Amino acid sequence: MMNGRLQVPPSVKKGEPFEVRVLMQHPMETGFRRDMNGKAIPTNIVNQVRVTLAGSELFSAELGTGLSANPYLAFYAMADASGELVVEWSDDRGEKGRMAAQVTVA
Amino acid sequence: MIAVLFFAASAMAGVEFQSADVRALQADDFANPGMLWVTKGERAWREPVATGAACQSCHGEASKSMKGVAAAYPKFDATIGRVVNLDERIEACRRVNQKAPALPAESEERLVLSAFVAHQSRGLPIQVSIDGLAKATFDRGAALYFTRAGQLNLACTHCHDRAWGKTLLNETISQGQPEGWPAYRLEWQSLASLQRRLRACFYGVRAEQPPFGDPDLVALELYLAHRAKGLPMSVPGVRR
Numbered sequence: 001m002m003n004g005r006l007q008v009p010p011s012v013k014k015g016e017p018f019e020v021r022v023l024m025q026h027p028m029e030t031g032f033r034r035d036m037n038g039k040a041i042p043t044n045i046v047n048q049v050r051v052t053l054a055g056s057e058l059f060s061a062e063l064g065t066g067l068s069a070n071p072y073l074a075f076y077a078m079a080d081a082s083g084e085l086v087v088e089w090s091d092d093r094g095e096k097g098r099m100a101a102q103v104t105v106a
Numbered sequence: 107m108i109a110v111l112f113f114a115a116s117a118m119a120g121v122e123f124q125s126a127d128v129r130a131l132q133a134d135d136f137a138n139p140g141m142l143w144v145t146k147g148e149r150a151w152r153e154p155v156a157t158g159a160a161c162q163s164c165h166g167e168a169s170k171s172m173k174g175v176a177a178a179y180p181k182f183d184a185t186i187g188r189v190v191n192l193d194e195r196i197e198a199c200r201r202v203n204q205k206a207p208a209l210p211a212e213s214e215e216r217l218v219l220s221a222f223v224a225h226q227s228r229g230l231p232i233q234v235s236i237d238g239l240a241k242a243t244f245d246r247g248a249a250l251y252f253t254r255a256g257q258l259n260l261a262c263t264h265c266h267d268r269a270w271g272k273t274l275l276n277e278t279i280s281q282g283q284p285e286g287w288p289a290y291r292l293e294w295q296s297l298a299s300l301q302r303r304l305r306a307c308f309y310g311v312r313a314e315q316p317p318f319g320d321p322d323l324v325a326l327e328l329y330l331a332h333r334a335k336g337l338p339m340s341v342p343g344v345r346r
Contacts, residue, residue: 003146007136025142027295069295070139 002026002097006087011106017076020051022087024073024097030065044092046071053103054083079103117337120289123270123280124346128292132344140221140290140342143214143297147222150215158204161219168226176224177232177339180328182239189243191327193220193299194319211318217297221288224341231338232285234331243321247329250322256313262326265307277346282307284330286343297342300327 003025012018024046031043043065050060058077077085086100121132132138151168154160165171179192186198193211196219200206209216236244251262265274266282273279287300294302301323305315316322 003142005136005142005145021136023137023139023142025146068292070142072137072139 002089002091002095004087004089004097004099006085006099006101008085008101008103011104012079014080014105015078017078018103020075020077020085022049022073022099024071024089026070026091028065028067028069028071042092046089046091049073049087049089051075051077052086052088053077053079054081058085077103079105081105117283117334118270118281119337119340120280120283120286120345121340121343123278124344128344128346132286132340132342138290138342138344140288140297140344143218143221143288143290144225144342146214147218147220147225150218151222155200155204155206157206161199161204164203168223172223172226174227174230176220176227176341177230178234180240180243180324180331181234182243188321189240189324189328191300191324192224193217193301194324196220196223212299212302217288217299220299221297221342224288224339227339228341229338231336232331232334233336234328236328236332240328243325244328244332246322247325247327250326251329256308256311258311260311262307282330283334283337284327285334285337286340286345288341289343289345291345293346300330 005023007021009018026046027044028046029041029044031040033041035041045065045067046063048060048062051058059075063071082105083103084100085103086098088096088098090096121129124132135141148168151161154163162168176192179195180189181195182188183190183195183198186194190198193216197209197216200219201208234240254261262282265279270279270281284300287303288297289303290297291303301318304323304326305318308315
């Protein structure tokens, strides 16, 4: 399971946008770099990110090689009721990451 | 001597020589990429290992037991019998108290622990002892700091005392203070130890790089820490 950080506000207002911040630990290898012996380092990037709130999908995204290592994402979401916000991602090697945070509508 | 006195009175944190976006990244506890390593270190602190108890089961809450610890390293350790840096002290604790197998220098498992422990000293002033059994190591570090090396034939002092604020290959030379290390270096896309940074300076002057763990690197770390006396720790720093 890959390492990351997820941040949501301690509480949110019903129907009002709140910021979600995501940081993933990942080398985001572009496939263009070479190692010390001149061998090409294979491409390995986070290719899929999926975000759900209380089980329903907020969005999913396909990422490209343009992002630097340890990518940082921030976006806005809205909630009508409290629920768990889940971020799941996977990379070219099939490794997965998952983080969850409770969104509390106050 | 005058230069030294002036200098001691005006130690400036490395981050002050960084661009505004890097400064903002270091200040943002969420987006600071170094915090990924700190978070991992916190998990490692709480979890027992295959061969022994968790760090926490002996040391308790790190926010209390490890507060200020990093600010006093490098330090002479009576059991080990020499001056060690924080990373070496933790490694010794892992091997003796956790009976855990040795980890290679600069491995992620080692970095996360030293970053997490050093993070507990954030904001606290660096304060090392250079007396008694630490004296010889300090003297060695001070001598190295002023010794020319490499094909460029420069000593640390030529860049970090006489040329700070000037630009070198697109980088602003800082005072070479250690308070932000382990730091996340954008160029390396990773958290890195102070020793890795020092090795890069050796490389920069085309000198032979001492291996990780070399007593000369620890001696330089002690000299730098004494020179940085009073400067608040800020691990994990972020650097270009």
